[in-house]
Amino acid sequence: MDHKQEPVLGTKGDVASHDQTKSWFYTDIVKEHFFHPKNFMENDADESLYNAIGKVGSPACGDELRVWMKVNPETERIEEFKWKTFGCGSAIASTSIASVIVTENGGMTLTEARTLKPQDIMERLGGLPQRKFHCSVLCDKALRDAINDFYRRTDQFDKMVVESSRIIDPVSKVTDHDIEEAVLDGAITIEQVQQKTKVGIGNPNCLPAVEELIRFYREKYFGAA
Amino acid sequence: MSDIYLDNAATTPLDPRVLEVMLPYLGEKYGNPSSFHSKGKVATDAIREARESIAAILRVRADEILFTSGGTESDNLAILGYARMNKQFGTHIITTSFEHHAVLEAVMRLEKKEGFRVTYLAPDREGMIDPKQVADALCEDTILVSIMYANNEIGTIQPIAEIGNSIQKFRAEKNLPHLVFHTDACQATAYLDMNIEKLHVDMLTLNGPKIYGPKGTGLLYVKRGIKLEPLMFGGAQEKGIRPGTEDVAGIIGLAKALELVQKERATESARLIVLRDQLIDGILGSIKRTRLNGSRENRLPNNVNISFIDIEGEALLLYLDASGIYASTGSACTSASLDPSHVILALGFPYEVAHGSMRFSLGHETSKEDIEYVLKTLPPLVATLRSLSPVSVDEKYWL
Numbered sequence: 023m024d025h026k027q028e029p030v031l032g033t034k035g036d037v038a039s040h041d042q043t044k045s046w047f048y049t050d051i052v053k054e055h056f057f058h059p060k061n062f063m064e065n066d067a068d069e070s071l072y073n074a075i076g077k078v079g080s081p082a083c084g085d086e087l088r089v090w091m092k093v094n095p096e097t098e099r100i101e102e103f104k105w106k107t108f109g110c111g112s113a114i115a116s117t118s119i120a121s122v123i124v125t126e127n128g129g130m131t132l133t134e135a136r137t138l139k140p141q142d143i144m145e146r147l148g149g150l151p152q153r154k155f156h157c158s159v160l161c162d163k164a165l166r167d168a169i170n171d172f173y174r175r176t177d178q179f180d181k182m183v184v185e186s187s188r189i190i191d192p193v194s195k196v197t198d199h200d201i202e203e204a205v206l207d208g209a210i211t212i213e214q215v216q217q218k219t220k221v222g223i224g225n226p227n228c229l230p231a232v233e234e235l236i237r238f239y240r241e242k243y244f245g246a247a
Numbered sequence: 248m249s250d251i252y253l254d255n256a257a258t259t260p261l262d263p264r265v266l267e268v269m270l271p272y273l274g275e276k277y278g279n280p281s282s283f284h285s286k287g288k289v290a291t292d293a294i295r296e297a298r299e300s301i302a303a304i305l306r307v308r309a310d311e312i313l314f315t316s317g318g319t320e321s322d323n324l325a326i327l328g329y330a331r332m333n334k335q336f337g338t339h340i341i342t343t344s345f346e347h348h349a350v351l352e353a354v355m356r357l358e359k360k361e362g363f364r365v366t367y368l369a370p371d372r373e374g375m376i377d378p379k380q381v382a383d384a385l386c387e388d389t390i391l392v393s394i395m396y397a398n399n400e401i402g403t404i405q406p407i408a409e410i411g412n413s414i415q416k417f418r419a420e421k422n423l424p425h426l427v428f429h430t431d432a433c434q435a436t437a438y439l440d441m442n443i444e445k446l447h448v449d450m451l452t453l454n455g456p457k458i459y460g461p462k463g464t465g466l467l468y469v470k471r472g473i474k475l476e477p478l479m480f481g482g483a484q485e486k487g488i489r490p491g492t493e494d495v496a497g498i499i500g501l502a503k504a505l506e507l508v509q510k511e512r513a514t515e516s517a518r519l520i521v522l523r524d525q526l527i528d529g530i531l532g533s534i535k536r537t538r539l540n541g542s543r544e545n546r547l548p549n550n551v552n553i554s555f556i557d558i559e560g561e562a563l564l565l566y567l568d569a570s571g572i573y574a575s576t577g578s579a580c581t582s583a584s585l586d587p588s589h590v591i592l593a594l595g596f597p598y599e600v601a602h603g604s605m606r607f608s609l610g611h612e613t614s615k616e617d618i619e620y621v622l623k624t625l626p627p628l629v630a631t632l633r634s635l636s637p638v639s640v641d642e643k644y645w646l
Contacts, residue, residue, distance in 0.1 A: 062634075081557075081598070081640060087637070106635055106636060106637035108558065108636040110561035110578065111561055111562055113559075
């Protein structure tokens with residue numbers, strides 16, 4: 023599938039941040055996919071037509087994403103990728119471009135698709151405002167959920183990969199994954215991560231480990247020291 | 248390309264008549280009011296006149312007006328300044344859970360760092376505070392009550408005079424001279440009665456940028472006898488409570504803006520109520536699964552706040568923006584904190600309703616044609632976003 027960029031859309035469709043420290047400038051590619059989303063499920067899905075279905079998020083969190091894929095059982099390539107998203111401009115654009123990435127050039131194999139990272143999606147979009155990175159994370163999670171669904175349906179249980187997470191604070195049951203999400207949501211200090219996760223509030227012994235994880239994820243996603 | 252500005256609750260354009268009276272003070276009349284020569288006197292006189300004009304409109308004394316840099320500063324000065332100066336008389340504060348952040352965060356600061364106890368009154372599902380809730384929360388330790396005149400997101404108008412009355416009664420009965428009542432009237436100033444005597448408030452915040460005045464301007468009315476601890480130090484301006492060289496042009500502009508909106512408020516309110524109701528009825532009638540947030544009756548003439556269920560506000564905001572319609576949303580996605588509107592949540596509705604809320608706030612420039620254009624443009628945009636959305640929020644959560 024060819025992705026052709028539409029004429030420049032100007033400043034329409036950009037968001038302003040309340041704190042005004044960063045402009046939330048959307049690239050023209052983001053706007054193109056937001057205003058003209060590709061491959062979305064137009065009507066109610068007839069789920070019998072698809073052999074790999076995934077879901078992530080909930081409307082209460084502000085994002086919910088569902089994907090329906092047709093995977094060729096012989097080649098295990100993704101022939102079709104349909105989606106629906108409840109979410110902001112970035113969430114819609116990320117899902118739309120992901121649908122293009124996994125189906126272009128004959129379609130990715132499931133093995134290839136599983137290695138798709140949020141960074142790959144953002145790169146194809148020409149970047150997302152920093153506060154919006156978490157939107158593209160949702161999208162690759164839904165994709166991996168659908169990949170697992172295909173393997174489940176085809177009895178290839180050994181190929182299913184469970185999203186593993188490690189409990190960092192046994193009291194609050196906060197996992198490394200929760201901390202990753204908090205950092206992606208913009209938390210950069212222990213206090214901010216605690217506001218989002220309550221990690222270590224009843225168990226300060228775990229805070230050094232939390233600090234280390236915050237540093238790790240900040241470096242991973244934002245390149246910050 | 249249309250250019251329909253429906254975000255007047257965020258800020259209003261500067262009224263050209265306001266700009267006109269400001270210009271000399273941005274040009275040849277540049278003197279510092281603190282200077283002892285004739286250039287300084289020109290500025291001093293101008294500020295005095297502005298103060299007197301404002302005092303006459305608010306029915307208060309000129310020396311009860313403190314000029315500030317805006318609503319946030321006025322709210323902070325009222326709350327922090329009063330609480331810190333009077334903590335020996337009590338450490339209990341009453342406010343509501345749907346105040347502007349300038350009030351909420353100042354109060355939370357006192358609660359978390361300075362040993363105050365705070366009661367946050369919850370509005371009902373219509374966005375109203377019952378005066379009885381305030382009366383029930385008052386105790387002998389209460390020194391400050393702060394309740395907004397009209398809410399900035401949902402436009403609901405609180406019974407300030409009644410609340411003020413019951414506070415006055417409690418103060419007299421229990422002999423608590425240090426119990427005071429503050430209201431943030433920023434959203435109300437252009438549309439409601441600003442006769443402070445009738446409102447029974449002891450402190451009141453208003454600002455320029457919501458009333459077609461200049462940004463960076465505001466004032467705090469402080470009843471004679473009330474003592475505030477300054478937030479800043481370094482000069483005798485504004486009785487030393489708010490030091491720093493006065494923004495002369497801004498103060499002149501604020502006075503003119505207040506004069507104009509109060510003079511024109513009856514006709515402008517009547518005009519906007521028609522357009523507001525046309526927009527509310529039009530949206531609720533033509534788009535299914537929508538709800539009006541906030542009381543329909545006790546509502547500012549310029550506020551429409553509607554939740555579009557099953558879609559997310561930022562997406563709709565951007566679609567509207569691309570159609571030349573400028574509105575605002577309570578969605579988490581446009582806030583720096585990624586938290587959705589605390590106001591919609593305070594009404595008792597779940598996150599889904601807050602995420603899909605849009606505020607259209609009308610103003611001077613809003614015409615019947617604008618409303619018709621919005622009503623024509625909106626339904627297909629909502630339909631597009633709903634066709635992309637996988638969710639269908641159960642009616643029990645939002646009806």
